[in-house]
Amino acid sequence: MEKYRIDQSKGLEFGLYTLGDHIGDPFTGERISAEQRIHEIIDLAKLAEQAGIDFFSVGESHQEYFATQAHSVVLAAIAQATSKIKIASSSTIISTSDPVRVFEDFATIDLISKGRAEIIAGRASRIGLFDLLGYDVRDYEELYEEKFELLLKISKEEVVNWKGKFRAPLNNARVIPRPQNGSMPIWRAVGGHAASAIKAGYAGVPMFLAALGGPATSFKATIDAYREAADSKGFDSKTLPVATAGFFYAAETTQQAQKETYSHINQGMQLINGRGYPKQHFAQGADSRDVMNIGSPQQIIEKILYQHELFGHQRYIAQMDFGGVPYERLMKNIELIGTEILPAIKKYTAKK
Amino acid sequence: MKIVGLSGSIVGSKTRTAMDYMINETIKKYPDVEVVLIDLADYVVQFSDGRNYLEYEGDTGFVTKTIMEADAIIIGTPIFQASIPATLKNIFDLLPVNAFRDKVVSMLVTAGSPKHYLIVEQQLKPILAYMKAQIVQTYVFIEEKDFHRKEIVNDDVLFRIDRLVEDTVVLTETYTTIREAKEETYDF
Numbered sequence: 400m401e402k403y404r405i406d407q408s409k410g411l412e413f414g415l416y417t418l419g420d421h422i423g424d425p426f427t428g429e430r431i432s433a434e435q436r437i438h439e440i441i442d443l444a445k446l447a448e449q450a451g452i453d454f455f456s457v458g459e460s461h462q463e464y465f466a467t468q469a470h471s472v473v474l475a476a477i478a479q480a481t482s483k484i485k486i487a488s489s490s491t492i493i494s495t496s497d498p499v500r501v502f503e504d505f506a507t508i509d510l511i512s513k514g515r516a517e518i519i520a521g522r523a524s525r526i527g528l529f530d531l532l533g534y535d536v537r538d539y540e541e542l543y544e545e546k547f548e549l550l551l552k553i554s555k556e557e558v559v560n561w562k563g564k565f566r567a568p569l570n571n572a573r574v575i576p577r578p579q580n581g582s583m584p585i586w587r588a589v590g591g592h593a594a595s596a597i598k599a600g601y602a603g604v605p606m607f608l609a610a611l612g613g614p615a616t617s618f619k620a621t622i623d624a625y626r627e628a629a630d631s632k633g634f635d636s637k638t639l640p641v642a643t644a645g646f647f648y649a650a651e652t653t654q655q656a657q658k659e660t661y662s663h664i665n666q667g668m669q670l671i672n673g674r675g676y677p678k679q680h681f682a683q684g685a686d687s688r689d690v691m692n693i694g695s696p697q698q699i700i701e702k703i704l705y706q707h708e709l710f711g712h713q714r715y716i717a718q719m720d721f722g723g724v725p726y727e728r729l730m731k732n733i734e735l736i737g738t739e740i741l742p743a744i745k746k747y748t749a750k751k
Numbered sequence: 752m753k754i755v756g757l758s759g760s761i762v763g764s765k766t767r768t769a770m771d772y773m774i775n776e777t778i779k780k781y782p783d784v785e786v787v788l789i790d791l792a793d794y795v796v797q798f799s800d801g802r803n804y805l806e807y808e809g810d811t812g813f814v815t816k817t818i819m820e821a822d823a824i825i826i827g828t829p830i831f832q833a834s835i836p837a838t839l840k841n842i843f844d845l846l847p848v849n850a851f852r853d854k855v856v857s858m859l860v861t862a863g864s865p866k867h868y869l870i871v872e873q874q875l876k877p878i879l880a881y882m883k884a885q886i887v888q889t890y891v892f893i894e895e896k897d898f899h900r901k902e903i904v905n906d907d908v909l910f911r912i913d914r915l916v917e918d919t920v921v922l923t924e925t926y927t928t929i930r931e932a933k934e935e936t937y938d939f
Binding site for chain 2: 660
């Protein structure tokens with residue numbers, strides 16, 4: 400775990416992530432400028448650090464209603480504005496990027512942040528960016544696998560000799576700068592399907608699992624499959640961290656939390672996927688067995704601890720800003736995380 | 752309420768004839784209902800390549816978005832080679848999983864042979880159920896002999912179409928009312 404900068408004696412890591420969506424507030428109809436949204440994301444990272452939150456990450460999305468297409472640039476600003484919090488992408492679409500450039504960017508962010516940068520590499524849930532960036536979506540699978548492999552290779556070897564299908568060959572290429580301590584954690588982003596988790600396991604690479612809603616036990620099956628796959632290829636799954644990512648929102652009561660967040664999530668889904676979030680499913684999300692961490696601080700603590708018991712994961716990251724949640728309410732959430740949720744989670748999950 | 756009539760084939764005239772009658776009846780009996788007909792013969796729809804339905808452009812984007820915005824869909828389809836036409840299956844492939852959640856879907860079928868009567872039951876309904884449609888269980892099965900020179904000549908067929916329209920509207924209202932009543936209890 401040290402290789403991935405995880406210290407389990409400090410308990411489950413708690414992080415925040417944003418997709419960088421740029422959506423109006425459904426309650427007021429107001430949409431802030433992209434400039435303001437980006438600044439609020441940077442400020443949020445600063446606040447998160449002050450509250451003792453371990454991790455902050457920003458995603459890359461190239462469709463309408465997003466503002467952090469150049470997520471590595473935003474992360475560089477966060478690196479400069481903070482001093483302790485770990486920072487990463489959530490995720491970097493490696494399929495449509497040049498792994499050399501991605502490594503250069505993140506190694507630089509690692510140097511700016513003095514050893515706090517990580518890469519979470521995904522394959523895109525939408526395909527508009529294939530057209531935008533000049534790739535053929537028919538190569539979806541192969542692009543991801545080839546480029547992810549190259550990224551790992553660059554991370555392991557400073558001088559790279561490589562030949563592949565989607566990029567010019569590298570002959571004794573030195574990819575610099577190098578991260579502060581020689582390497583930085585690189586994770587695979589995994590969606591709901593166990594098949595994708597199994598591939599991460601075969602690769603022996605740490606996994607970031609999106610777990611937005613649904614019974615926690617079904618995500619446990621995916622995590623088990625990942626670990627089993629890793630062990631079957633001769634890796635030791637006990638040395639491979641697992642992180643989960645999902646919806647989060649805390650308020651005084653669960654009812655209030657649901658009331659304050661449903662319209663945002665519903666609208667965000669409606670705009671981005673074309674369909675809202677069914678109320679019935681959202682209502683079920685309050686059940687202690689559901690992975691959706693929306694509720695009172697006490698209920699969220701119980702849920703995260705239950706999930707930790709099931710998953711044995713090393714990091715949980717919360718998405719609380721989806722769908723135009725106003726900044727004041729994000730600040731309030733950070734306060735609840737820092738004063739109530741984080742101390743309890745750390746207390747019960749620290750490994751002695 | 753928004754109803755989309757979807758005529759699922761790009762060849763032949765019988766399905767379109769039946770759909771035209773169905774649409775006219777709907778407009779006559781339910782002037783408040785917004786109803787549109789999408790006849791796939793009028794559009795150039797590409798094959799599904801797996802992208803989100805919002806990302807299709809041109810006719811394909813128009814057809815997928817129109818269907819997704821509907822409260823109810825009345826599918827009209829012929830039977831080809833003992834199955835639904837590929838053009839209709841392609842529409843399903845273009846749409847997301849659970850595309851018909853909170854939608855009522857009903858069907859009318861035209862076929863050259865009475866032997867095809869169960870095709871809808873065995874091949875179309877399972878697809879709609881998988882996509883979470885509230886299915887109007889009774890469908891209208893229309894045979895070759897019920898048509899003459901692009902008109903329906905069997906009053907029984909006309910009566911059955913009238914009932915199909917009524918069932919579609921009534922069930923859409925009913926399911927909407929049930930859902931809204933349930934959602935009101937949630938307090939968010």
